Amino acid sequence: MNSKTIRQAIDDRLQTMEWHGETSVWRSLRSSSRGRASHRVSVRLAAALCAMTILACATALAARGLLFSPRQTASQQAHALMQSQYGFSEETLALFDETIAEDGGSWTITFTLPAYAEQAGAYTVRGGSGVARAEWSHDGAEVSPDAALSAPIWGPMQVERMRVLYHEHAEALAAAEAKGGYGSLSIEEKAAIDAPLLELPHVVGVIHVLPAADDITPEEALEEARGIYSLERGISAGAAAQVPAAVSLLSDGNESYYDVLFTEADGGSFRVLIGAASAVPDSGLRVGTLLRVEDGARLLYDKAEGVNAIPGPEEDPDVDAMTHAERAACAAEQIAAGGDPREWNYLLPGEGDIAEEEAVALAKEAISARLGLDQDALDAMTLETRFWLDYDLGEEPVRAWWVRFVDNINDYQVTLRAGDGRVESLDLMDGALGVG
Amino acid sequence: MTPQQKEAWLARAMASYGTPLLRMAYVYLGDRALAEDAVQETFLKAYRRLETFRGESAEQTWLTRIAINTCVSLGRTAWMRSVWRSPPLDELPEPIGEDETRDDTVLRAVMDLPGPLRQVVVLRYYQEMKVSDVADALGISRNAVSTRLARARTRLRAALKGWYFDEQQDDPAGDR
Numbered sequence: 001m002n003s004k005t006i007r008q009a010i011d012d013r014l015q016t017m018e019w020h021g022e023t024s025v026w027r028s029l030r031s032s033s034r035g036r037a038s039h040r041v042s043v044r045l046a047a048a049l050c051a052m053t054i055l056a057c058a059t060a061l062a063a064r065g066l067l068f069s070p071r072q073t074a075s076q077q078a079h080a081l082m083q084s085q086y087g088f089s090e091e092t093l094a095l096f097d098e099t100i101a102e103d104g105g106s107w108t109i110t111f112t113l114p115a116y117a118e119q120a121g122a123y124t125v126r127g128g129s130g131v132a133r134a135e136w137s138h139d140g141a142e143v144s145p146d147a148a149l150s151a152p153i154w155g156p157m158q159v160e161r162m163r164v165l166y167h168e169h170a171e172a173l174a175a176a177e178a179k180g181g182y183g184s185l186s187i188e189e190k191a192a193i194d195a196p197l198l199e200l201p202h203v204v205g206v207i208h209v210l211p212a213a214d215d216i217t218p219e220e221a222l223e224e225a226r227g228i229y230s231l232e233r234g235i236s237a238g239a240a241a242q243v244p245a246a247v248s249l250l251s252d253g254n255e256s257y258y259d260v261l262f263t264e265a266d267g268g269s270f271r272v273l274i275g276a277a278s279a280v281p282d283s284g285l286r287v288g289t290l291l292r293v294e295d296g297a298r299l300l301y302d303k304a305e306g307v308n309a310i311p312g313p314e315e316d317p318d319v320d321a322m323t324h325a326e327r328a329a330c331a332a333e334q335i336a337a338g339g340d341p342r343e344w345n346y347l348l349p350g351e352g353d354i355a356e357e358e359a360v361a362l363a364k365e366a367i368s369a370r371l372g373l374d375q376d377a378l379d380a381m382t383l384e385t386r387f388w389l390d391y392d393l394g395e396e397p398v399r400a401w402w403v404r405f406v407d408n409i410n411d412y413q414v415t416l417r418a419g420d421g422r423v424e425s426l427d428l429m430d431g432a433l434g435v436g
Numbered sequence: 437m438t439p440q441q442k443e444a445w446l447a448r449a450m451a452s453y454g455t456p457l458l459r460m461a462y463v464y465l466g467d468r469a470l471a472e473d474a475v476q477e478t479f480l481k482a483y484r485r486l487e488t489f490r491g492e493s494a495e496q497t498w499l500t501r502i503a504i505n506t507c508v509s510l511g512r513t514a515w516m517r518s519v520w521r522s523p524p525l526d527e528l529p530e531p532i533g534e535d536e537t538r539d540d541t542v543l544r545a546v547m548d549l550p551g552p553l554r555q556v557v558v559l560r561y562y563q564e565m566k567v568s569d570v571a572d573a574l575g576i577s578r579n580a581v582s583t584r585l586a587r588a589r590t591r592l593r594a595a596l597k598g599w600y601f602d603e604q605q606d607d608p609a610g611d612r
Binding site for chain 2: 005006007009011012013014017018019020021022024028029081091094095113114115116161162166167169170173174177178182197200202206252253433
């Protein structure tokens with residue numbers, strides 16, 4: 001009669017079975033990065049062929065107390081010294097990348113902490129002839145008495161703090177999974193689980209974060225992703241809205257991005273990654289840069305890799321025939337579908353921008369002052385206006401009005417800052433003279 | 437992601453999930469050395485595929501999927517089937533604690549299940565994954581998972597008679 005679950009019963013029985021294969025993984029990675037990836041296969045096959053011999057030898061050696069190879073013995077000595085001299089626990093030592101070099105009868109083992117080698121320094125243990133000795137590259141340096149990971153130098157206390165952080169994070173993930181499934185957690189809940197990892201000097205891998213103040217919202221990212229999904233699937237926006245979608249916000253340490261995953265009834269999936277920062281900052285446009293689109297295992301678009309298998313529109317929309325509002329909406333759609341924000345730079349004027357009438361009046365004044373034209377002559381010409389982000393006026397894009405007076409002979413174009421109406425440029429695109 | 441960030445992730449993942457994955461691999465493969473291999477292989481694969489991890493599942497679920505696929509692949513390998521044999525459970529280190537923790541009944545019952553049934557039991561009842569996630573991880577339908585679980589439960593009921601089935605009826609996960 002037992003109230004244990006299968007998991008509890010198995011864990012109890014296997015409680016002493018622990019994994020300490022970190023060093024082997026690091027070693028394999030170093031080997032493969034040096035082009036020796038196939039080594040493992042041959043070792044495995046050799047092991048299979050010699051299995052019985054090895055077992056027999058191991059049994060014989062074990063009976064004589066000689067089971068450990070010289071490397072293993074050296075490693076054990078080094079671990080013991082690291083524990084007695086520096087106070088590391090075996091669990092903490094497992095975080096280190098351990099490399100061994102042999103020279104005749106002596107050996108040197110180096111312990112470095114992956115990704116935080118600068119902070120933790122390198123521990124070197126030498127042995128083989130005489131008493132083994134350990135030294136630390138930061139020996140003599142001042143180590144903070146508390147465990148804060150912001151310290152420039154990490155001693156055993158800080159490394160232990162890192163281990164505890166990792167352990168607690170794993171426990172929190174497991175608890176969330178046990179509670180009802182990690183996938184159903186909100187962006188806030190996932191970010192709260194990962195938040196303690198931000199204590200580390202730099203972001204570790206991919207972590208869940210909260211949107212920054214200027215970031216597009218999860219709802220905006222979802223809407224943008226749905227637009228792409230409906231286009232790709234050839235379904236209406238309404239139908240796309242019926243497909244379940246999970247939204248995560250992730251950071252890889254360089255940028256934050258939304259990960260929107262659509263799960264279809266037939267088991268298919270469609271994923272859209274969108275930059276969380278606005279593609280057109282300070283523009284009022286609420287779209288993020290499209291980073292990647294996956295249809296199941298098929299990559300449709302990847303900004304970084306230059307992959308674009310998303311069919312574009314049949315032809316560019318006729319922006320000249322559109323109103324300001326239509327142009328701004330069209331630009332947002334184009335950017336969402338992977339268009340270049342510099343090309344699709346149309347916006348709507350907002351608070352703090354001068355009105356269209358004022359921009360036109362200021363443009364007329366500027367042209368008249370420079371060319372001596374009277375207002376009536378300009379009124380007789382065709383007027384065109386655009387409101388956009390001008391990328392040519394400085395390092396940062398500027399909200400600007402572009403005003404054009406054109407007829408069969410002359411073509412005058414004025415660019416004004418939308419904030420204060422200052423004329424930034426006045427171009428005379430005179431066809432007869434060929435000047436600009 | 438920079439190599440430094442990837443290495444930091446790997447160090448954390450190994451510290452956090454190495455032992456749970458080793459135990460799962462051991463239950464699945466029935467061989468400590470192979471289980472060690474499987475876990476090592478899992479972390480190497482995860483490191484190389486880290487860019488494809490998007491966060492729709494917990495890291496542990498993602499790693500478990502990689503690990504179970506690695507175990508399946510190792511289990512298929514002919515030389516493993518012909519050369520390696522599962523060591524008796526007596527070779528496992530003795531657990532620390534009460535006599536109750538030395539009870540091999542459940543572990544042995546699970547490890548004695550045929551491969552396909554053991555797969556679903558390990559994932560559903562040991563890893564406590566949802567049926568849909570088990571289906572995803574093994575690349576089979578949910579119906580197939582449910583059918584295998586039902587068959588596995590029938591066998592476990594016989595093997596664990598008197599252990600707890602008489603009290604918990606037919607749900608060994610205890611999470612009806």
